[in-house]
Amino acid sequence: MLFNRSRALLVSLLGLVLVASWASADSAKLIVTNAKLFTMAEGQPDPFDGHLVIGHDGRILAVGPGGAAGWESENIVDLAGAWVLPGFVPAHSHLWQSAWRGLAADQTLMGWVDALYLQHARYAQPEDFYWFTLQGALDHVRHGITSTYNFNYGGWAEREMAQAQLRGEMESGVRFVHGQNFGGWGEVPQPAEAIAEVQSFLDWMDSQPTGDQLLRVMVNGTAAFRDTANAAETEAAIARTFALGNHLHFLESAPDQYEERSRFRWMIDEGLITDKILFGHFIHVDPWILEQAVAAGASMSWNPLSNGRLASGTPDIPLYLKTGLRIGMGVDGQASADRADPWENVRTGLYAVRAKYGDASVLSPYQVLRMHTWGSADAMGVADKVGSLEVGKFGDFVVIDPTDFGVVFDAYATLAFMAGQEHMTGVYIGGERVVAAGETLKHDFAGIRIEVNQRVRQAGAPGPTESQ
Ligand SMILES: [Zn+2]
Known part of the structure; x- marks a missing residue:
């Protein structure tokens, strides 16, 4: 009897709680x-x-x-x-690159890659990458970016590096699609080996308190850089097993376009080209590649600031739009788009396309602004969460x-x-x-910048002229 009465009391108390929360629903x-x-x-x-x-x-x-x-x-x-x-939502960023702005000013892509990766980044330690990522992300936020793709540096085999960058992403408060590399730059792992590696990474990610900031995980694809079909095969196996998207740098560099285009056949044959593929840059396409990408429902990230700075080229955006390609925009890493600014990115892209066509009606302000918000969210598969109000x-x-x-x-x-x-x-x-x-309210951005600059100086390679 007593038991029933207390239960009744409990039920009515719960009822009160429910009524109270209902009353404050507005x-x-x-x-x-x-x-x-x-x-x-x-x-x-x-x-x-x-x-x-x-x-x-x-x-x-x-x-x-x-x-x-x-x-x-x-x-x-x-x-x-x-x-x-x-x-704003950039579908293509490398947040750690914020440490090395202004680098290799007269170089196109491969010369710039050598300078950044071989002369600088390889000397930095995991904890450095925490600070570089944090600075890069906060610099995005200061320019009105609230969600971004982030190509993390290093493979999952380098645990400390991966963990440091996730900490940087989380600490910044920005929402992010976490792009992870699997395997190193040497041998491509066999599919079974790669799948085990991805599973271990995903288990670890699940254990991290990423809350609402992590929008999704994607694979940083490398199939366009490999001399055999192995990478396409392994990445297609990963995509099939985990339904993970793949952000694949493809057809960025003008001199390398012939070699890269020849690798597209492998990607098609291995089943890598699906609606989960997001092509990074995608400038030097041919009609067949464009047709296959559209038919698969693939998307691309357009990076005008970086493409201009590195003289990579201007993708034929009006043609891509006509064919129905899904297009987002990216600010790329801050070592090649030194100002992570969507406003400048929108202008640079719009003007490059108009100048290329000699026609101011081929691309409208609304189209580019929509590509840098909803378009990027759609390209990354997160348009149910961000990209529009x-x-x-x-x-x-x-x-x-x-x-x-x-x-x-x-x-x-x-x-x-x-x-x-x-x-x-x-x-x-x-x-x-x-x-x-322009000022971050939750972070001491000036202090973070000083910390980053000290770490860049100590990272081994000779630094540029520094402001502090
Ligand atoms: Zn990139």
Whole structure:
């Protein structure tokens, strides 16, 4: 009897808890009002004046025109007409490279690779890579990037290196697709061996407290750099076993394009080319390669700043769009796109394509801005989480003060042609402000930069002229 009574009491107490949480269902972590919203969502190209509501789990509860009626929060921000876009998403970054900006200034890809990898990176220690990754990620966030792909340095066999870089990714607060290498630069592992290695990596990743920051894991592909079909075979086996995506650098370098194109046959024959393949750069295609990529549902990352700096070339984006290729944009590593800035990336890409065609109508400001947000999220297979401001996705966004813009004739044109870091008053991740007027709010960025520079000096190779 007593037992039943206590149980009844417990049940009614639980009921009260449920009622209490139900009653506070309309309370939010953050309410943004009086914003001009550029959601970048499918079928919503027209910006509108409205509100954005972020829940306590960091996800968007509501977004729409007018006021945020029916919602309550202790944190209400009236933007007085400021512009709000989803945080930028680069589908191609190497965060550790932030240590070596300005390197090999007169080199195309392979000369630059030699300088970076053989003269510098090989001398750095795992703990250095923690700091380099942290600096690289925070520099992304300062420029309005809230989610990024990250090519980690080194293979899973180098445990400490891999662990240090994951710590850097996590500490920065950025959301990321973790790109991991398997096998070294020597022999390609046999499929069974590689599968065991990937399983051990995934078990370890599962044990890490990555929370909402880790968007997914992908393989950093190497099949385009190998002289035999083994890499394509092994990477296809990994993709089949774990349903992991593969981000494959392909057709970046102009001088190496002939050799790389000849390897595409292996990738097709081994079954590597599917909708889980994300081609990095993908500049020097031929009609057959493009056709096969589109037919498979593959995607690409376009990296205009890096492609310009290294004289790699300009992909035929208008043609790719016409054929239906899925396209995202990337800022690449900061040693080849020294300023990790999506605004500069959008402009550089748009202008390179227009100049190549001699036609200003071949690519629009809206198209490039969408490629750098939703397009990249789609290319990485994470468009259900980030890339546009829609209910259920993460509340990651940037706030832009339009005062400087004068009379606005076409808001997307103003954004693509004129906007820059100096116009961003805030960067939010999961409804939390992490950057104000270019300064990180949760990290001592200046201190991190000093630490990185000391480590670069100590990394063995002669350094460039340094600012501090
Ligand atoms: Zn790259």
